[in-house]
Amino acid sequence: DPKLKKLIPDLEKILAEEFRPVIFCRYIATAEYLGAELSKKFQNHEVVTVTGELTPAEREEKIAGLKESECPPILVATDCLSEGINLQEYFTAVIHYDLSWNPTRHEQREGRVDRFGQKARKVKALMLYGEDNPIDGAVLQVILRKAERIRKTLGVSVPMPEDNNRITQAIMNTVLLHKRGGTKGRQMSIFDVGGGSLDALDKELDAKWE
Numbered sequence: 001d002p003k004l005k006k007l008i009p010d011l012e013k014i015l016a017e018e019f020r021p022v023i024f025c026r027y028i029a030t031a032e033y034l035g036a037e038l039s040k041k042f043q044n045h046e047v048v049t050v051t052g053e054l055t056p057a058e059r060e061e062k063i064a065g066l067k068e069s070e071c072p073p074i075l076v077a078t079d080c081l082s083e084g085i086n087l088q089e090y091f092t093a094v095i096h097y098d099l100s101w102n103p104t105r106h107e108q109r110e111g112r113v114d115r116f117g118q119k120a121r122k123v124k125a126l127m128l129y130g131e132d133n134p135i136d137g138a139v140l141q142v143i144l145r146k147a148e149r150i151r152k153t154l155g156v157s158v159p160m161p162e163d164n165n166r167i168t169q170a171i172m173n174t175v176l177l178h179k180r181g182g183t184k185g186r187q188m189s190i191f192d193v194g195g196g197s198l199d200a201l202d203k204e205l206d207a208k209w210e
Helices: 002-016 028-041 056-068 103-111 134-154 164-177 183-191 197-209
Strands: 021-024 046-050 073-077 093-096 124-127
Touching: 002 021, 002 028, 002 093, 002 124, 028 046, 028 073, 046 056, 056 073, 093 103, 103 134, 134 164, 134 197, 164 197
Parallel strands: 021 073, 021 093, 046 073, 093 124
Antiparallel strands: none
16 A cells, blocks of 8 residues: 555654644545554554544543553544544644545644644644545645645635535546546646646636635
């Protein structure tokens, strides 16, 4: 699993710097798999997995149980924890293992840790994405980097002005329609500015967001 192989050295570095990480996944199956694999690799840490299969009370109980932990914790979670339970008391880093196609969701994830009451002087955030993954490339170009640019320019976040499902479907359709033999060809087709449908979508969304 190349994504897991990439995560492990980054996680080792974060832990060596004494950050306490929360790793956010998009799917329950991914979170459970990742939690199991990290438990084998990081045996000196308590690896806890929290997903939407737990009730809100069970999630809170699992998080509160970390107070008693003798080992530095690693939390693996789905977006069920991106709202509701504050994590600043226990954690100082956020890793986006899966990209969310809604930029607000990324802010919500980081906001569980980077918030009032956080005692650490620095909070770290990392985002994993596939360099040769055409979907990740499109999401980064059309949504996430645009949201970050607006936030840095204005000092505040502006919600995406479109229905997230429509944008997601448009990106998927564009990537599938523009596939041209081989990974490199697919990646080039996404970033082709010669009037492709993704470029049109990018300009339309940019205008509405501005």
